Amino acid sequence: MADIQIRAVRKSYGKTPTLHGIDLSFASGEFVVILGPSGCGKSTLLRMIAGLEDITAGDIAIDGRVVNKMEPRERGCAMVFQNYALYPHMTVAGNIGYALKVSGVPKAERERRIAETAKIVGLQDYLERRPAALSGGQRQRVAMARAIIREPKVFLFDEPLSNLDAKLRVTMRAEIRKLHQRLSATSVFVTHDQVEAMTLADRLVVMNRGHVEQVGRPLDIYHRPASTFVASFIGAPAMNLFKTRTEVETATVRLDGAAIPIDPLVAHALQGRDVIVGIRPEQCRLTREGHGIPARIDFVEELGVGRVIHCEIAGEAFAAAVAEDAEVAAGDTVWLSLPPEQLHYFDAESGRRIEFPLPGTDIPAARSSASITHPTGVLS
Amino acid sequence: MIQRTPYADAFTYAIMMLGFFLLLGPFLVVIAGASQTMQQVNTVPFSFLPQGEFMKNASAAWARADLRTAMTNSLIMAALVTAGKVALSACTAFAIVFFRTPLKHVFFWSVFITLMLPLEVRVVPTYAVAADLFQPVKSVLSLFGLDIKIEWNLLNSYAGLTLPLIATATGTFLYRQFFMTLPDELAEAARMDGSGSVRFFFDMLLPLSRTNMLALTTIMFVYGWNQYLWPLLMVTDPSYKTVMMSLRALLPSDNGIPDWNVTLAGSLIIMAPPVIVVAVLQRWFVRGLVSSEK
Known part of the structure; x- marks a missing residue:
């Protein structure tokens, strides 16, 4: 050891x-997985x-x-x-x-x-x-x-x-x-397979282009990806990311014409900044017609435990995991709601995660961090 | 593309058979002639039927050309050349493939260029060096006005017969091609297991290149056995002469008895060792050249 x-x-x-x-340090007896795309x-x-x-x-x-x-x-x-x-x-x-x-x-x-x-x-x-x-x-x-x-x-x-x-x-x-x-014995395991990484690691190191993007326990990384790269690399299907502007008055972000409500305190903190908003496919919900965002389904993937619908919103591929008994078929239009507490926010320039509370704001720490940084999610 | 073309097939087979008989013809003459009496061998037309006189002719040939000494010398020479070539080319290829040195390309091309300079082309300078090993040193020193008096030559020795023939580009490339097919991880795994480069060479590369080695042995033994020009130059002492030189001694003298049967029996004896080597090793010979067995 x-x-x-x-x-x-x-x-x-x-x-x-x-x-x-x-810069990395692996403790004695630890099982560390280094994850990244090929060439990283x-x-x-x-x-x-x-x-x-x-x-x-x-x-x-x-x-x-x-x-x-x-x-x-x-x-x-x-x-x-x-x-x-x-x-x-x-x-x-x-x-x-x-x-x-x-x-x-x-x-x-x-x-x-x-x-x-x-x-x-x-x-x-x-x-x-x-x-x-x-x-x-x-x-x-x-x-x-x-x-x-x-x-x-x-x-x-x-x-x-x-x-x-x-x-x-x-x-x-x-x-x-x-x-x-x-x-x-201390083990270092290199892989490009995120399922291997999530299941084996005591601690996970995510690398990209010769840099370490994030180090942490697998679930922490899954729940709080430090950058858009990590967010899109971990989780299958990948996290949906869209670039948008926050609107303080209405506490919304705009996505393809539809307004998505977000936490008013977060909206306040972001002060109308350009951000990349992310949501995991498994956190998207189907909702009644006329609510949320309309999306036309391109195709449906059957996974057995559920289905993944693939559609296009604002020119970007968007995936949502739904229950296996959901009545969806290619060509249908469905309405998706994105729960505000499940949204991740990243800086539009650097792609780094925006943590709440932001320094210098007066948002009550307990509420925003509880709602944003610990969403309940299941690993697919 | 595979097609059914009976006429083309028949045509190609006919050409192949023709070539085969053209090749085989001289051998039939040798085999038949070697077993006939002097009268039979000189009869016109020549009979292709083997007779029962081979042993008698063979022992006459054996005695006439002192084949005992010549065969021994040739065997030693061919064996040394083969062993030297196989060992040296394995080492050279190992160095070229597995070591990263700035001069790697220089070494590679200097081996490569010897393909264009076979012994026959460089026979005069090679002989000059073999006749006086320090000749190159002396000529360099004489530029500085120095003169040394050392005489050491390789004439009339096994070293002289074999050493100049040992460097081989063919063998080096055969090994190089094989070594390059081995995955890098094999060398890395061996390094992780604590094996140094020499140990890697003996524990991994040599056993893995067994078929290559046998293929090379086959080619090089025949090459060494068939050497004529070089032994002719190097050897004046009859006790070092090789079989290729004895072939001449087997010919009937101009005005002597035309006992071609003895000559043919002698050449049959001289042909035998390479035939045996090829026959024994041909299975590996083909495998070593064609596939990379892993």
Whole structure:
């Protein structure tokens, strides 16, 4: 077990910067998931912790020791790769035990530990097979066993589940979680899949374009996204965002001609600023004709537990989750109401979240923060 | 596109068969001639039927051209050339593919350019160096007015027979193509497991490139065995002569007895080792060149 400190870490390939000063700190035994779209630098960061990439500037410390100049083997990290990177010419036992062989562990002890580790991941009957004769899930287990056997201080996972089919992915997710509970080594897991991120993480790091957008517990991030990027990246379907102007007198925002009522105190605080207003699809409500915003349905997605209607409002795609028994069909016009307490507000320029109370305003803190920052929402 | 074209098929097969017989013809002559008596081999028209005299002819040839020494020398030379080429090209390709150095491209192109300079083209300078290993050093030093007196040459030695033939671009490229198909993660996983680069080479790359190695062995053994020009230059001492040089000694002398049957039996013996190597290794030979088995 070890904590990881990442201080002002930068990475450039030649003149192209890919990471712009990352500051993060992972506690000992924590399961951290780094989430971001492809090309955001999340894998680069992981590989820098592992020692597979040079650190252009800044420090990475594992267990209090700065590891910038250390070889991967000296850092006490084990890594699971996306394509598993098994040694094709070795048996499962050979793959699992290779690290021990390199470090000169005697054969008898090596075999004992290989057997032990294989049992943890349920591979004891496959030790003599070659990777080519294994299924995707079994290969994934070999890759994990290869990491486990070294008893590392830190586990690094580089999108390990993205090559598996959907069902296996769910199983392996649960297994990784269980494994972490059992071994409780600090784990850093990189993924672009938000469901993986939400379900696995103790703490979630959302990255975009070489910056950290937000760090926090998964539900906090879901409920209080720090920027429009995080808001649209977390949650499926994505949060609906629209740019608009707040009107103080009527306490509304305008959306495609319709006035949407908002909290008068918020309206007062925003003072007619341009804002981006967001609402999660699952917080939109169907309402009576003539109320709320009219929307013509483009198509309906069946999810089983409910349906998602997709429409276009003010030229932007808009999604709303409705109950499975809702009578909606493509081509219908429905009326949507957006509950004021479920709205998120972001600065129109920077895209950063606007927190209430705003500094220098006299809104009673209790009311606005209670209504805005802790909406009740369910994760789809 | 696959089409049914019976006439075109028949035509291509006919051309193929024709080529096949043209290739096969000389071999039939050698095999038949090697097993006939001197009278039979000189009969006109020539009979393509093998007779029972092969062993007698073979032992006559063996004695006449001192094939014992020559075969031993050729085997040693071909084996050393093969082993050297296979080992050196694996190392070179390893360096070119897996190490990032500023001079990477210089190394790559300097290997590449040797494809355009086979031994036959550079035979004179190569011989000059082999005859006096310090020649290049001496000529550089003489620019500064210095003169050293060291004599060391490779004439009449196995080193001289093999060393100049060992550098090979073909082998290096064969390995390079294979190494480049390996995922980067393989090297990274090995690094994470604590293996250094040398260990990675021996534990991962060599076992994985087994089929490549056997393919290369096949090609290079035949290449080494068939060398004629270079041994001819390097060797004056009969105890170092190779089979290709003995082929000449097998020919009947101008005014001597026309015992072509002995000559043919001798050449059959000389042909045998590469045929055996190819026959044994051909399965891997094809696999190593065609597919990248993983």
